[in-house]
Amino acid sequence: MKSDADTQELLARLTAQFLRRTPSDGETTTIVPGLTLMRLSGPTVVQRGMLKPSFCVVAQGEKIGQAGADTTIRYSAGQFLASSINMPVAGQVLHASKARPYLAAVFELCPADVLSVLADAKIQVDATAPCCPATFVGTADARLLDVVLRSVSSLDDEREARFFAPLLRRELIYRLVTGPSAFAVAQSALQSRPDDGVGRAVEWIKTHFAQPLVIDELAKHVNMSTSSLHHKFKATVMMGPLQYQKRLRLEEARRLLLSGLADATRAAFDVGYESPSQFIREYRRLFGTSPMRDVKRMRDGARTAHLG
Known part of the structure; x- marks a missing residue:
């Protein structure tokens, strides 16, 4: 040994x-x-x-x-x-x-x-x-x-x-x-298997994160009770299904903004938000600043790292 x-x-x-x-x-x-x-x-x-x-x-x-x-x-x-x-x-x-x-x-x-x-x-x-x-x-x-x-x-x-x-x-x-x-x-x-209840739920949210998420309907889709889905999902993913969806939305919006494929309003709608103002509030809460300032900060940081 x-x-x-x-x-x-x-x-x-x-x-x-x-x-x-x-x-x-x-x-x-x-x-x-x-x-x-x-x-x-x-x-x-x-x-x-x-x-x-x-x-x-x-x-x-x-x-x-x-x-x-x-x-x-x-x-x-x-x-x-x-x-x-x-x-x-x-x-x-x-x-x-x-x-x-x-x-x-x-x-x-x-x-x-x-x-x-x-x-x-x-x-x-x-x-x-x-x-x-x-x-x-x-x-x-x-x-x-x-x-x-x-x-x-x-x-x-x-x-x-x-x-x-x-x-x-x-x-x-x-x-x-x-x-x-x-x-x-x-x-x-x-x-995490696709045939496991939690694994199926994760895959469904990843694929349909821009769509409205109704927990009761998701539970039926993965053949679980609503309470069991909540409990097992949080134990596995360390956050609830709605929190997971929100993080996926905001991370994808950030990617779109950084790549130049969308402005803040377009990114908000593309990832499933109905209100750009709500998107900006939640984006600021997660990343600590507004979408455009965050993108500028990341681009400036990338240039500094490249020069350094």
Whole structure:
């Protein structure tokens, strides 16, 4: 069994790999689909967005954020953040410097891949257990870090990286579902299945977020009682269905504004608001300023980051 010393050695080797492969701050897209490296050389302001189904392991630095309505998440070197659904999150890097930047690897992981590994490895999960959050922090043991290190190291050879990527991804999932956070990983994947009540509800809201949402009708659509839907949805997504819809609407509106595809009024109607004034109020409440000032702030920040 690998020791804490092994874990620290693996983190040191991962850090060296990340530093060599991330020439500047920001995201570095790799030749392996679904694998991104992150580097930030200083603390950041709070940033909001949508977390995709993924696994993010930190090699150096520390980050804090909020998932769902009010759940605080904090993770640092040797820990990971995992999510099995598209989750609205806010986060900021706390500890990072030019000498010791924040370093992390992000693997996109869909629930279907996790369920496939569970089935092939004949791992049983109690589907009747109480719901747990679909986004959570866990500890990366030495076996899991070893797979991450081999995945990053394989990038030296493009043919080798592409060949081994699917195998390493399945091994990564296997280590997740047999490691310290096995139950949370497995159950969150089960809860996110399209044939599961909560999973179906999430998918319906994602697809129809611009349409009016009537909870009783959604409950019937996913074959659940209204009370059961409320309870299980909030336990899994860490916010109610209407809150989730609102976050999806505001995040999409922000994307439209930033891309220049719409002004505030057009964005409000496109994402389902009947009143532009209500949209502006809710946008300001979430992002801290008006839509146009927020877009200007993000564009100025992007230019500053690029110049820096």
